[in-house]
Amino acid sequence: MNGKLAINGGPRTVPDGLKKRWPEITAEDKAAVLAVLERNVLTGVHGPEATGLERDWAAFTGSKYALSFNSGTAAIHSALFAAGVGPGDEVITSAFSFSGSFHPILHQNAVPVFVDIDPRTYNLDVGQIEAKITERTRALLPVHIHGLPADMDEILALGQKYNLTVIEDACQAHGSTYRGRNCGTIGAMACFSLNATKNLSGGEGGFINTDSEEYWERAKMIRTFGEKVLEEKEKIRPYYSFTIGWNYRTQELPAAFARSQLKRLPQYNAIAQRNGQYLSAELGKIRGLLPPYVPDDRTTIYHKYRLRFDPQALGLKIPAPDFRNRLIDALEAEGVEATLWHVTPLPSFPVFQRLNEGYVQGAPWLPKGEPPRVQYRPQDYPEAQRLMDESIIVNTEPYPIYVQSLELMEHYVVAFRKVFDNLDEVLG
Template structure:
């Protein structure tokens, strides 16, 4: 059976796009699809306020701007993430300071983050990497002690829950992504959420070239929704269009279904992989749920029998899985501080070890969370075959 490609587009999505085209309104800060998306996503997350943006990166950027982060400030971010987490800090003229990650769950290590705090630190951006919430209690405690603003990077974690609370409501502000690869896909787009009217008002102006969003929208003059006030601060044009917003609304209706399928598939695959010596499925602390935007497996080369160095083992398994028709990728090959943009010489041992000894089952185009059970089982069968061959070969070499 062929794997299912992401994103899945349904008749409901087509109808949503047709609705926008029939209406003939393609944009506007007060336009109906944008406004409805904001109301519906805020309700889905349980936050008071939401702003739709044209990317997850811009949602993060307006959060940092609303927090008052600026030149001379430092913002702590994890060493393992997508580069956007650090770029948003640079966009606001501040300096990203990288903290290492927890070796078991790959999210920011609160103890290492605490060691990075200086008198210039203004904010911390925990990333709920791959769909697993970060250790928010420890991060909140750290932030309280140093008066830091916490902004959740929830780009990969729509629908995840930490201690009974939805991701997006665990800090002052949060940013989600609507990029096609995500569990809530709409092409390119983002969502900013907060419970604070004040932060919302500031972020709304940063999103709209520094202007107050229009208080009225007139369907007979949809392009005349001029701002009610003059610019009061520096802003960017980060508004999404109506087509994207309508598609996001339609996809939002299926987010719970996507989350359930993702968790079902991950549980099935983990049950199979956990029986293989030296293979470690993703860990989930008992106080939170994982939505498995990405499914990262650790391979233990030190286990008796495997006998290969971590990257050699990882590369061999990756190649063999692909030869078996399994979708598998590395997703990130270096910690963020090692990107040429930062060229940091500092070592981040846990982030480095995580990248060296793990791979992701499912690709961006064919993620695990999109698959029917038959494909999950076929991938598990193939993994077992590959692992058996690797163990046998290693035994022959090292006996």
């Protein structure tokens, strides 16, 4: 049935010309960027586009404050600083995320402590957090991976019990909701990324959201060399540094672009949900495929559509990662955008295995030559590893599902059926 696989010379399933490249750039986006060039105000602590973007994003999420940054990583770093995380402190986060979750912890000379994932939601397993809390733990950094919110009520309860600041890594979750609350408004602070792959894109950029004036003020100082730059007094900026600081501001051009894109974020998220639900309904009918689980109390924006497979149900006689790679090759040949995103848990990265490539003098892991307090054993994260072995992403960064037609998704489903009807060919 369905003919020979394209990988073996058969016809390609997905017709050309249907895929839309991300980010979608409209005439309005171009006009917004051009208007900045015409205004010729390209930077500023209170540039009109940067502050406009902050107002628009605070209104969209329902946060009291939104502060713009030049990346999600810079936003997380500044949030950790604002929360008082310092050298030797520990911050608990998920073993399954992007490097941008743990680097900001290291930037504060603090120690990342990783938790394995819940195999159903792919977010950090809240049942394993408490055992990782020590007297040095200062903050919890749950990640809403692929746009699905983490178990925030349990995490907030732990934060309260142990006096830990909860910072959401919402870098993949622009517009996702948890028990009726918007991601970005649940923790004491939340951080977003606006890099070009995200459902909301500025090319690059980021935000901290918070309702706390104190965190907002601190983060704002850190963002510009530790200065207190008051809007009305900007003309006489004294350049005094009150704290250590960085140069983490966004610029007017990406801010204008993101502001224009933000107008269409609800539309893109709606497309993501329609396509995600359609793929799950159809691919879930194929034996051995496990679509992403979305609990009833939350919504996802399918920043990435991760599809899992069950090696036993498929009767695989080869290692799951080998099948995973062959499956991607077969799907790509049919014209499906399919890829990998991270293949091992974060704590297995060389930086954590070597513990000598942080700051000088062994920091942050080996303060004053003491033995490391935290061990990073890749085998301690079996669920994260199993997920990465047994799943693929059904989209690529230039062609995410949040901008594609249902027609394209229908072709994807036909391609999947063809590949799974001819599994022997994939395996052979």
